[in-house]
Amino acid sequence: MDSPCADLEIMLMMAECMNTIGAGATVIHFSHRGMFNTLLKELGATNLGAEILRIVDKRAKIGDEEVKKLLLELIPADAATVLRDFITPKSDNRATLRNMAALAAAEETAPYHRIQDILDAAEELGMAGVVYLDPSITRGLDYYTGIVFETFLNDLPELGSVCSGGRYDNLTGLFMKEPLSGVGASIGLDRLMAGMEELGRLEKRHSSTDVLIIMLDGVPIDYCHNIARELRRQGLAVEVYPEAKKIAVQFKYAETRDIPLVLIVGPDEKAAGTVNLKDLRSRKSYNGLDLTEAWRKVLTLMGKN
Incomplete structure (x- = not known):
């Protein structure tokens, strides 16, 4: 189902999953591919979307300066400045959303309202601290169409995302004629296990032999x-x-x-x-x-x- 409730349910379910298995509290960084695409259109860089997405998706690994360098190889300096401002979170989720909407001229678009609905619902559920609007989250794969997110352990954020996903409404078209909405997530098991081991949260495995x-x-x-x-x-x-x-x-x-x-x-x-x-x-x-x-x-x- 294509709804903000479905998007938020998947994100919060992943947060609850991390708690249940003993990984501890998490924060879910999320954004919307539609907002990013609207910005690219505003900058006249739609044709470079795939390359720009891949650069931005590596921001946490390569840092802002390397992102700037790579962007300048593709787009003019003024466009790179706007894009870097767009992907930088502001003082809180609402301020970040206002900045994204202003730069992309996207105040009345469906992606803007979807993010707003998710923030509203998270606040009503008392889960506002679990979701973090982070415009640099793009998920570099082309099949994402809406909300995208990555999950970080509060006690070990430098580990990177241990769970990621998003909305992929057009993906089923590769396999069937009937259009179906889809949103989901997957866990990076190797990284999660390594993080839990580092935090001392893995139970010692016991032999089945007495x-x-x-x-x-x-x-x-x-x-x-x-x-x-x-x-x-x-x-x-x-x-x-x-x-x-x-x-x-x-x-x-x-x-x-x-x-x-x-x-x-x-x-x-x-x-x-x-x-x-x-x-x-x-x-x-x-x-x-x-x-x-x-x-x-x-x-x-x-x-x-």
């Missing part, structure tokens, strides 16, 4: 697998190390994969019918347990008894 049985020379493979089978009958996820390597190598394997418990069965333990158990979380060892004691201790440590 117990690793360490293989040592002199102990038959079937003996270790019988122990594993008995533990699995108790509802535990058990892994047997596939070969008898140095014990330090097998411990490192368990620690790297965040396996909480290891059972050590050497020739002496096999002969005595016992095992040694170590909890890698607390670093506590329980040695010389008979098999029944070992099962009970493992279940207790894993909270399954």
Whole structure:
């Protein structure tokens, strides 16, 4: 649906999504491609729209001076000055909108009213602080037709946008004859994960394995697998190390994969019918347990008894 409510819903949904997954508060920088296109028409630079959009879209990465340099290679100095003024946010959202409209002669255009409606709705919802009118947001792809936005983490803005999108009303025309309105967003997962990791907001991944049985020379493979089978009958996820390597190598394997418990069965333990158990979380060892004691201790440590 082509409506300001649909545009705002997608933006606020992305902000809520970031909160829900623990990324923290965000601010959504948005603008309207229609306003930008109106400015280009006013400047007589419509034919250079694609190149100018790509330059402006890189502003956050390359800085204002580089933007100025690249624009001067395409358009006259006075036009570049107007354009740079247009893409620079002012003291607040309303002041920015007034400046955009004045420079583009767009006070009574549909893009102007769409931005105004979004700002009004955000204020009514008490979400005015979440949306930030930023005319430099253009999204360099040609298929955007209306609102465009990028999402930044408040606690790590230098990371860049972790979620972006906009309105693309003509895109479905590539695949079907029926015209359909569309607005949507996508998350930059790699960048988001990197940011959350830097902020310490990623939960530590836990292994699906409860117990690793360490293989040592002199102990038959079937003996270790019988122990594993008995533990699995108790509802535990058990892994047997596939070969008898140095014990330090097998411990490192368990620690790297965040396996909480290891059972050590050497020739002496096999002969005595016992095992040694170590909890890698607390670093506590329980040695010389008979098999029944070992099962009970493992279940207790894993909270399954």
